[in-house]
């Protein structure tokens with residue numbers, strides 16, 4: 001018994017000692033620092049980087065907003081939080097070649113095939129530049145025009161569903177948007193057509209929803225892996241259930257065989273990844289086995305590469321749309337302006353909701369950006385220093401700060417979006433302020449060469465479904481939506497059918 005108690009005390013003393021040592025990490029570099037105890041105090045927000053209103057991060061930012069940067073800790077990982085927009089620009093754009101990577105992410109081929117190196121987790125040393133370059137054509141203007149009819153079909157399926165509902169007084173829009181975004185990314189990126197709005201239990205949708213969900217033990221395991229990658233080699237539990245991994249591996253296997261047998265090149269994510277892997281290996285033959293099929297290694301790499309798009313294009317879009325719907329519901333005058341824009345545009349395009357018609361609607365784009373400013377999906381943008389780097393002093397009293405290779409930098413995007421010196425009256429939903437904001441003060445899609453690869457794709461799909469819904473319905477708040485803020489536990493909205501005279 002006493003041995004056990006002494007053991008616990010020893011462990012606690014070691015932890016405290018370790019923390020005190022770490023505390024000096026920043027002060028020795030002349031950086032104002034937050035006590036490491038803060039990490040424990042604000043565990044979920046600092047460690048998991050999620051909180052509905054990022055209250056603690058905001059608190060930290062506003063208490064230190066006179067400082068260009070402040071040192072803090074994500075457990076034992078020292079983080080430099082950068083508050084100053086000029087310094088953000090320098091780190092994320094001008095000196096990007098020193099900050100090419102995110103903080104380490106799990107890269108766990110031997111336990112989780114679906115989390116093998118992908119464009120999000122890959123470092124520059126691993127070949128991030130090449131992979132990003134290989135995938136970029138999927139998002140070019142001409143490709144978006146090509147994916148548009150697929151998006152359109154998905155948006156029409158949502159409308160058909162809503163039109164067939166007996167009552168639309170209380171519709172869970174987040175669920176509907178998840179299904180829509182899943183169908184869009186599935187059909188464009190790999191040619192899987194499912195109507196998950198109707199076919200509510202289809203395995204592709206359930207698999208993607210499971211992949212994109214990082215709550216509970218899965219989220220904890222993921223964070224522990226990214227903080228302590230070496231633990232992986234010791235304990236190595238899977239993040240993803242093997243039956244889900246097998247489902248996606250089998251899906252991609254069949255997909256690739258089908259293309260190979262019929263000589264189909266679709267220029268989608270599956271095709272681009274296959275080409276990239278073939279070029280990387282230098283020999284076409286390495287991706288083909290003796291029987292003319294695709295080898296398992298290629299299938300595993302393509303599946304992992306596709307999985308990150310299924311994850312990236314799922315909750316992000318659904319959340320963005322839910323936030324936008326919320327702001328439209330509680331700001332009817334903004335909703336009216338959007339409807340006027342839709343009407344004017346459709347008049348110009350003979351009533352056809354074409355790719356060009358959607359692209360020419362600017363006000364609704366401002367609405368989406370303003371919704372993302374207020375309710376950001378990712379409140380922190382992170383970068384990892386890949387070589388030693390010095391932040392030169394600018395203000396009197398500052399000293400040069402020497403960052404070491406491996407140090408991590410956080411950009412507090414959420415608090416910056418709410419800073420009155422960048423956005424006067426920051427809680428006010430005002431789409432007209434978009435375009436007048438300071439450079440680098442708005443970053444819902446990240447910053448610089450590592451920013452979101454899917455931004456144009458995401459904006460197109462968000463605009464399309466909002467326009468499609470607003471042509472036939474008014475979005476109105478219901479009691480549950482309003483009271484569930486800020487957690488959005490209940491995402492029901494009222495959709496009130498437009499009469500023939502006010503249909504757009």
Ligand code: HEM
Pocket residue numbers: 119120121132185309312313314316317320377378381382443444445446447448450451452453454455457458459
């Ligand atoms: C409105 C919805 C979306 C939001 C708010 C969003 C936001 C972001 C953010 C903040 C990043 C990190 C950027 C950085 O570190 O500077 C990111 C990265 C990324 N996003 Fe998105 N995203 C959205 C939709 C999408 C969609 C639909 C796709 C794919 C079809 C996508 C693909 C990616 C990829 C591949 C990356 C990693 C880029 C890289 O590291 O090179 N995103 N996104």
